[in-house]
Amino acid sequence: AQSVTQLDSQVPVFEEAPVELRCNYSSSVSVYLFWYVQYPNQGLQLLLKYLSGSTLVKGINGFEAEFNKSQTSFHLRKPSVHISDTAEYFCAVSGAYSSASKIIFGSGTRLSIRP
Amino acid sequence: EAGVAQSPRYKIIEKRQSVAxxxxxxxxxATLYWxxxxxxxxxxxxxxxxxxxVVDDSQLPKDRFSAERLKGVDSTxxxxxxxxxxxxVYLCASSGTSGSISYNEQFFGPGTRLTVL
Structure with a gap:
């Protein structure tokens, strides 16, 4: 079984500042890792995913994340945030090599951007 | 391509009532998730x-929740x-077959926000 911990429930940052949203996972098997974004009153949208290969993954809207197997982390970063990045961000994990493996979500981090 | 559709978007009911x-x-x-x-x-x-x-319903409270997908398309x-x-909020998602045997991206609908009073 897998689990995900998002260490920060809320992260306030100023516009154009860099941001890092932290995510740690646990699993006894190889994993796939995901970051989803949820804008107010909307469903979840996939930001980026790690399946295999390069540990630095680039996603939409200028976000990137780095898979660190030794630290079991998958932190999300953006060098300069915009007001439009205000949303809830969910880290998620699933078992690798199985399309039927279910996705386990973290509790979310609310990113608020101050002008 | 149209996304995942859900209805209603909002629902308010009293406890002990039913809702769908x-x-x-x-x-x-082919794959649908609630x-x-x-x-x-x-x-x-x-x-x-x-x-x-049904592939996995291990976390469905079966004494009060039920779901069906009779024709393999839409679901209730x-x-x-x-x-x-x-x-x-009850979210529906679906995934297809991308050619990969190990990963199929899930696409989410906007959700239904349920308030029970």
Missing amino acids: FWCNPISGH YQQILGQGPKLLIQFQNNG LKIQPAKLEDSA
């Missing part, structure tokens, strides 16, 4: 269908009777 939610997945997607997202938490999988068969999730703790 509808989901129409992306055309051609998630429950309680305020302040991440989504939790309730049930997963592959075509019209029902709660009967509802409890206060069922207040949540």
